[in-house]
Amino acid sequence: MAQGATGTTLTNARLLTPEGVREGWLRVEDGRIAALGDGAPPAGAGTTEVDAGGRWVLPGTVDIHVHGGAGAAFTEPDPERLMRIVEFNRANGATTVVGGLVAATPEDTLEQVAALAELADAGEIAGIYLEGPYISRSKCGAHDPALLRDPDLQEFARVLKAGRGHVRMITVAPELPGALDLVRAATAEGVVAAVGHTEADYATTRAAFDAGATVATHIYNQMRALHHREPGPIAAALNDERVTVELINDGVHVASGAARLVFDAAGPDRVALVTDAMAATGLGDGEYTLGKLRVRVEGGEARLADSGQIASSTIVLPDAVRRAVGVLGLDLAAASRSASAVPARALGLPGVGALAEGYHADLLLLDPDLSTAGVLRRGAWVRPL
Structure with a gap:
């Protein structure tokens, strides 16, 4: 699943764009979103194709x-x-x-x-x-x-x-x-x-x-x-x-x-x-610190050890x-x-937060139950499918 020499194209993806959901593909080049569209990608892109398996693709x-x-x-x-x-x-x-x-x-x-x-x-x-x-x-x-x-x-x-x-x-x-x-x-x-x-x-x-x-x-x-x-x-x-x-x-x-x-x-x-x-x-679960204060985590809830404050x-x-x-x-x-x-x-963080051409290719791929299936940052897999 490694990124190809000239980029990656995600296919068979449910893209959550600012304009709405698009059933199609997204191409990554040089760490940014180069293009995206409906259906199958155009031929001759020269990128490594990765089948998203119909998963959701969201901005990271x-x-x-x-x-x-x-x-x-x-x-x-x-x-x-x-x-x-x-x-x-x-x-x-x-x-x-x-x-x-x-x-x-x-x-x-x-x-x-x-x-x-x-x-x-x-x-x-x-x-x-x-x-x-x-x-x-x-x-x-x-x-x-x-x-x-x-x-x-x-x-x-x-x-x-x-x-x-x-x-x-x-x-x-x-x-x-x-x-x-x-x-x-x-x-x-x-x-x-x-x-x-x-x-x-x-x-x-x-x-x-x-x-x-x-x-x-x-x-x-x-x-x-x-x-x-x-x-x-x-x-x-x-x-x-x-x-x-x-x-x-x-x-x-x-x-x-x-x-x-x-x-x-x-x-x-x-x-x-x-x-x-x-x-x-x-x-x-266990004891940790926040700043210099002791924190106890039980059942995923973090509270100050001395007072019970969240x-x-x-x-x-x-x-x-x-x-x-x-x-x-x-x-x-x-x-x-x-x-x-x-x-x-x-x-005011530029280039992040949306699936749009020119934005950083920071992508979150979710399974139908919305659990995380894969992650790209700047076009490179940090959590491969």
Whole structure:
């Protein structure tokens, strides 16, 4: 099944394109989608043909909020361990990932950002995401509250310098002193500002969106709860057409009825499925760490060992797609967009998230039950059929 010298043509495929489903073929050349069409491919393409067996072919998923996997975390500056996370995700259908960090000391943050910038320079990750440290202590979740602090523009400038243009997103609690200035500074530097881990009310959250924030970090989780007289950040995000809403669809973080409500309220073109996955992903039950906090995984659920607080997830992004279809009742096209085109657009990631000519040949092949059958990244098989 190795890629041919001049490319690969997938035949007998159900292609999920932006225009709809096409029963046909897709040709890959030089790591990009060169052409696709209905029926049988034209003769004389000079590529290695691979029969997809009537399987679904989707764009590879794009995980913009992931912290680790296969026993490693993006907080570790060891290049080999960082690549373990990347390769694990690719083999499981997340062909584009943004390296996610948790709150840390200023010194550790700079070291971690610099290590991830090397990975981004090499094209292995699509950028760096900072989930904090400028978040609410009362909504810290699995972040060490001792490491949280108010927004600091000088510290943020040092982080950007260490990131060498690869910092893609930062989560901020808009009620903190200086938060709106941080949102404006991030936006001015081309960094997406996200609202999350927050006690903000509706008006304060709207002010953050007006200042330039365009993402809501894992909607519901570690946010002031939705109330009919105090709607808070959840309603502010769902009501704002400018905002992309992250959703952890693992069946643990958000109940199915509430998850479906997000899709109904915002529409699938504003919902970005994410994993928020930690180092334990891909491994069995046991004890792990998230940042410097101990996490216990039982039955696939990750919780802080000391408090029982939900810590992270242990899914890969195609799992969230399957659950969106099988449990929430979305059609596959909508679920796929929420795991590919929507997050790619939210972070301005070019050339990924769709089956279209000129895009990177990042492809996810699914069996009829939507289990992963094969994966290509940049036109090369990372999980052969």
